[in-house]
Amino acid sequence: MERKKSLFSRLPVISQLKQSMGLQRGMLIAGILMTAIFLLTAALAPLITPYGPTQRFNETQEPPSSAHIWGTTAGGYDVFSRTIWGAQTAFLVIVVAVVLSIFIGVILGLLSGYIGGWLDRILVVVADAIYAFPTLLLAMVMSIAISHGRSNMWSGIFSAAISITVVFIPQYFRVIRAETIRLKAEPFVESAIVVGASSVRIMARHIYKNATRTLPLIFTLNASEAILTLAGLGFLGFGIEPSSAAEWGYDLNHAQTDAASGIWWTGVFPGAAIVLTVLGLTLLGESMNDLNDPRLRGRKRSKKKARTMNGNKQEQVVDA
Amino acid sequence: MTAMIDLPDAQPAGQAPAKRKKAGGSLGKYLLIRFALIFPTILILVTMVFFLMRLTGDPITAALGGRLAPDQLAIRIHDAGYDRPIFVQYFEYLGQMATGNFGRTISDNLPISGMLATYGTATLELAINSLIVALAIGIPFGMLAAYKRDKWHDAVLRVLAISFYATPVFFAGLLLKLLFSIWLGWFPVAGRASTSTEIDMASLSAPTGIYWLDALRSGNLDAFWDIAQHSVLPAVALGLLTAGIFLRLVRTNVIGTLSKDYVEAGRSRGVSEYRLLTKHAYKPALIPIITVMGLQIALLLGGAVLTETTFEWKGLGFQLAHYLTARDFVAVQGIVALLAVIVAITNFIVDVIAALIDPRVRY
Numbered sequence: 001m002e003r004k005k006s007l008f009s010r011l012p013v014i015s016q017l018k019q020s021m022g023l024q025r026g027m028l029i030a031g032i033l034m035t036a037i038f039l040l041t042a043a044l045a046p047l048i049t050p051y052g053p054t055q056r057f058n059e060t061q062e063p064p065s066s067a068h069i070w071g072t073t074a075g076g077y078d079v080f081s082r083t084i085w086g087a088q089t090a091f092l093v094i095v096v097a098v099v100l101s102i103f104i105g106v107i108l109g110l111l112s113g114y115i116g117g118w119l120d121r122i123l124v125v126v127a128d129a130i131y132a133f134p135t136l137l138l139a140m141v142m143s144i145a146i147s148h149g150r151s152n153m154w155s156g157i158f159s160a161a162i163s164i165t166v167v168f169i170p171q172y173f174r175v176i177r178a179e180t181i182r183l184k185a186e187p188f189v190e191s192a193i194v195v196g197a198s199s200v201r202i203m204a205r206h207i208y209k210n211a212t213r214t215l216p217l218i219f220t221l222n223a224s225e226a227i228l229t230l231a232g233l234g235f236l237g238f239g240i241e242p243s244s245a246a247e248w249g250y251d252l253n254h255a256q257t258d259a260a261s262g263i264w265w266t267g268v269f270p271g272a273a274i275v276l277t278v279l280g281l282t283l284l285g286e287s288m289n290d291l292n293d294p295r296l297r298g299r300k301r302s303k304k305k306a307r308t309m310n311g312n313k314q315e316q317v318v319d320a
Numbered sequence: 321m322t323a324m325i326d327l328p329d330a331q332p333a334g335q336a337p338a339k340r341k342k343a344g345g346s347l348g349k350y351l352l353i354r355f356a357l358i359f360p361t362i363l364i365l366v367t368m369v370f371f372l373m374r375l376t377g378d379p380i381t382a383a384l385g386g387r388l389a390p391d392q393l394a395i396r397i398h399d400a401g402y403d404r405p406i407f408v409q410y411f412e413y414l415g416q417m418a419t420g421n422f423g424r425t426i427s428d429n430l431p432i433s434g435m436l437a438t439y440g441t442a443t444l445e446l447a448i449n450s451l452i453v454a455l456a457i458g459i460p461f462g463m464l465a466a467y468k469r470d471k472w473h474d475a476v477l478r479v480l481a482i483s484f485y486a487t488p489v490f491f492a493g494l495l496l497k498l499l500f501s502i503w504l505g506w507f508p509v510a511g512r513a514s515t516s517t518e519i520d521m522a523s524l525s526a527p528t529g530i531y532w533l534d535a536l537r538s539g540n541l542d543a544f545w546d547i548a549q550h551s552v553l554p555a556v557a558l559g560l561l562t563a564g565i566f567l568r569l570v571r572t573n574v575i576g577t578l579s580k581d582y583v584e585a586g587r588s589r590g591v592s593e594y595r596l597l598t599k600h601a602y603k604p605a606l607i608p609i610i611t612v613m614g615l616q617i618a619l620l621l622g623g624a625v626l627t628e629t630t631f632e633w634k635g636l637g638f639q640l641a642h643y644l645t646a647r648d649f650v651a652v653q654g655i656v657a658l659l660a661v662i663v664a665i666t667n668f669i670v671d672v673i674a675a676l677i678d679p680r681v682r683y
Contacts, residue, residue, distance in 0.1 A: 267491070282482050
């Protein structure tokens with residue numbers, strides 16, 4: 001948890017908000033708002049919902065009414081409560097998955113990039129092979145290996161998170177490895193070697209801090225992919241059992257047969273929750289990415305302003 | 321089973337020698353390295369899948385445990401050889417795979433390699449249909465977004481592109497089904513074709529397995545119409561996902577090429593912006609799409625599993641989901657290994673095409 005917080009505090013959202021303008025600013029603000037709503041929903045789920053996520057009612061497939069404002073499912077669950085609680089499940093899975101994959105991916109990337117040689121070659125080939133393979137299939141195989149595909153809340157969250165982790169490690173690995181190789185040739189690393197610093201110290205102190213600067217961006221983009229993978233797993237029946245926690249993908253799987261008979265409320269709400277959450281996270285990640293890339297940044301700026309902006313950016317780099 | 325593998329294999333084999341003469345040794349060497357890389361990729365994936373699936377026990381207990389008495393279970397495990405050391409089983413499995421034998425399913429004892437012929441074409445058809453949708457939406461609208469950069473068109477298109485990406489296939493499918501099949505009644509809810517058409521297609525001599533192609537070849541226009549109606553919703557559901565990615569990619573690349581020196585030169589000579597876009601900027605901007613299309617194959621296959629389940633489209637993904645529910649992990653392992661082979665080979669083909677089109681790709 002602590003690791004994540006430190007990453008979050010390094011997310012340069014505020015400074016990017018200042019850099020942005022026009023359309024890009026609109027997209028960034030929309031992303032921030034939607035992500036904030038998602039986080040608030042996840043945190044306040046017990047206060048918002050009238051019922052628990054696993055509470056069952058006798059009314060099945062009820063259309064929206066005052067007792068169940070978004071109706072009930074064929075299994076007698078309250079759609080509104082399950083959709084809201086689903087945010088909490090999604091949040092927990094993202095946090096576990098992304099923290100784990102950053103941790104492992106960064107270590108492997110540093111080792112592979114710094115040590116090089118055979119270790120590097122083998123890791124690169126393995127990472128490329130995993131990277132080329134359909135995310136969902138790999139996560140599925142992992143999920144079978146971890147829990148044989150059936151699980152309660154916490155083991156379900158962990159098995160989903162670890163399944164997603166395996167898929168994401170290659171991405172962090174690639175980024176960190178490339179940065180490490182670039183940094184290895186920098187004078188400050190060479191001088192550290194000359195001074196006699198050990199390899200572990202160079203990797204941990206000098207390269208780590210410089211190589212992980214781009215991680216917040218990948219983090220936001222991966223968080224949205226993690227939600228989609230979780231939902232895909234749930235849809236195929238690999239998520240978390242409905243009797244232990246609410247999960248959007250699982251609910252959508254059961255909504256498919258409802259849809260064929262015109263029952264729309266069981267699927268539309270959890271589906272919309274996925275879309276809005278992923279949309280928010282992607283807008284946030286994309287706009288930050290665009291703002292970091294001078295070629296994609298808004299171009300209506302006067303030359304003078306652009307120059308001061310670059311100055312700001314340099315300061316920021318030094319600060320970080 | 322060879323139908324799908326032979327087809328793509330024949331293509332680079334036919335193209336490569338002709339080109340190699342022109343380009344000298346470098347292209348040949350590049351292609352050779354790429355080709356050689358197929359094998360470790362498949363080996364790594366198959367090894368991972370094998371050990372992960374066996375980590376938690378033997379497949380027979382997983383499929384039949386609780387339904388058979390323990391002594392009967394033990395006999396079946398022994399007969400299938402799952403009580404031997406895992407490395408013996410692993411090398412035996414590799415040996416079988418090398419000869420194209422992917423094993424037999426536990427639940428209904430079918431050869432898995434046979435599934436490629438039976439269901440692979442359905443998946444291929446879905447992939448082609450959705451790729452057509454993705455390209456038809458992604459390229460023109462991506463160019464429009466780049467052309468109208470930072471205007472409202474661009475804003476709307478970019479948000480749409482991200483929304484497409486943010487919508488899981490099964491939710492897109494659900495919405496499409498609700499809107500177009502249930503409420504408007506334009507398209508059927510699920511399936512590849514009506515039952516009568518499926519019987520017609522099965523009775524054809526030497527079918528390609530791709531329904532609309534077969535229907536056209538046999539001149540059966542009613543069947544073609546029926547198939548087309550069934551194809552629309554699945555193709556759109558899966559195609560939109562990829563269309564969003566293509567749109568963003570085309571936009572970024574066209575913006576990049578529009579500021580290149582040669583385009584600036586054209587601009588300074590008074591060539592109109594529209595002509596610059598359609599004659600000068602768009603072709604080089606499309607090259608990265610081919611490379612990305614290779615990566616999309618993996619996404620498409622993953623998405624195909626979800627799309628086929630949503631629309632009961634009886635392809636490889638539908639079978640995979642079926643065997644997952646039946647807890648037949650030999651079948652799951654076999655199909656996943658099969659897909660690994662397909663992914664590795666398609667990636668190779670995409671590399672070849674990219675190298676033939678764009679000399680900069682080669683080492």
